[in-house]
Amino acid sequence: MNDDDDRSGVVEIIPSTLAAAGSRHFQAMARWRHMEFEKWTSERANDDSPQTNYTTYVPPDVVDSLVKRVVHRLCHQPPPLQTV
DSSP: OOGGGOOOEEEEEEOGGGGGGOSHHHHHHHHHTTOEEEEEEOOOTTTTSGGGTSOOOOOHHHHHHHHHHHHHHHHHSOOOOOOO
């Protein structure tokens, strides 16, 4: 495998309680490292709260869709030009 084949992506999953904070850090890291990026934000008001024992439910089809979108872009686009 050469460096051109060494590509990756980031899938970020955000609970509703952190939605206002955004995803600047993961998105910035992905942009900086030329990685594909996808995110999903829960719309359930009680996610990451004492009522849910500080957990967030993420539907499996959401994870599947996010990963497939990243993989599709990784497999169907040429790698970005690397600046030195």
